[in-house]
Amino acid sequence: MGIRVTSGTFYKQYAQTVQKLKAEYNHSMEQVSSGQKFASAQDDPLSYYAGMKLDNLYMDADAKDTVSESVKNRLYQQESGARAIQEEMRNINTKLSFINNDSGNTDPSAVNTIINEFKTRSQTIVNDMNATYENYYVFGGNDLTTYPFQLDASGNTFTFNHIFPGDTAASKMEMTLVRRDHINKDDYMISDGNGGMVLDEAAYNKAYEKTDGGYIYSLEYKVTYADGSESTGRDAMTTILRAMSEQGHVDLGYGDIRVRDTLLDTNSGGLNMLTGITSDQVRKLATYDSATGHITGFKDAAYDNLDKYLMDSPVFLTAKAVFTTSDYCAKLEEHANSNDARTDMHHALGNVIGKWQESENRVSNTYRESGVRYALLENTQKRLQLKMDTYQDEYDDRMGIDPYEAIAKMYSDQYAYNAAMQVGSKIMQNSLFDFVK
Secondary structure, rough: HHHHHHHHHHHHHHHHHHHHHHHHHHHHHHHHHEEEEOOOOHHHHHHHHHHHHHHHHHHHHHHHHHHHHHHHHHHHHHHHHHHHHHHHHHHHHHHHHHHHHHHHHHOOHHHHHHHHHHHHEEEEHHHHOOOOOOOOOOOOOOOOOOOOOOEEEOEEEEEEEEEOOOOOEEEEEEEEEEEOOOOOOHHHHOOOOOOEEEEEEEEHHHHHHHHHHOOOOEEEEEOOOOOEEEEHHHHHHHHHHHHHHHOOOOOOOOOOOOOOHHHHOOOOHHHHHHHHOOOOHHOOOOOOOOOOOEEEEEEEEHHHHHHHHHHHHHHHHHHHHHHHHHHHHHHHHHHHOOOOHHHHHHHHHHHHHHHHHHHHHHHHHHHHHHHHHHHHHHHHHHHHHHHHHHHHHHHHHHOOOOOHHHHHHHHHHHHHHHHHHHHHHHHHHHHHHHHHO
């Protein structure tokens, strides 16, 4: 009986030793597999939780780095779109100069060809404004379910479809170029003192200089909201300005997340690009509800700027050129020569050409700004990657293992465990009955 007690105690101690060796072996294998010193907080609470904090910081930096790459691609599409628009504007400008030269405007068929080219290139500009990246219109601020920019066949009505935050459908914003009647010389006739009438050339010329080839243009605004209701005039302009005030600030490791204006704005609206009016400039001229902080309207300067710079945008400058050259071509086909029509065309196209370079500069500013944002993101990515390397090094110091040491220890633990099992098998054969008892 004494022998059985002694044998039972021995085997119990042996079994505990084997279990301990097995646990150490398993722990070694887990370290080699995971590359981490600790499997749980109880192994070393301070180091474990410090490692967890570093891991969270690393994951945050990695997420920002991944999003930054996507935003860079979107900015590149914005830059490419603006550059393509500028290229079309240069082509139009070349044709404007050609048709404004008398040697290029004597043949009606040649003039008609230029008119059709104006319309085609204007449509191309609008198509370029519908540039996409993945499932997003980069100038439209919408997903691919809503086609943002359209131009009618005449080139006079420019439409922007936009889904405002909180709406489930798009609002349709229409901007239409309208031309009044040509100023009438009869309105400037005065008495010659002898019972006859003569033209007051000074008064007529002064009035004429305020026109585009004898015509005065204006823009009409109309909005059809998501619920089907409509507005015109200044109310419609308010809606357009609201769209132009939208921004896309994102936290990508640039700026202070607590101060929105320090974060990178990755949104470039198409109307902002055409007019050169930034979202910040629109917001500075906005009026706000003190309770909600929502925009309620805009100061007069905002409406004046919108009207002026839309009128001087490539879409409507080209529409003016189409109006003017079409009038001239009709007169040329009718009379074979029309000095008055040619004078009007020279004057009108001269005004367009004079504003064209500024308009092109406003568009080029968009891709310059996109380039600056792109460069900022690249620098931000470099900082994020440096942080990630630092976090990884700190993490490895606290939580990591030396792989060579870990593998050597694993094999050592394996040999110890296997040796214990071999010893146990010999003992178990000789005294199994006593062990069971």
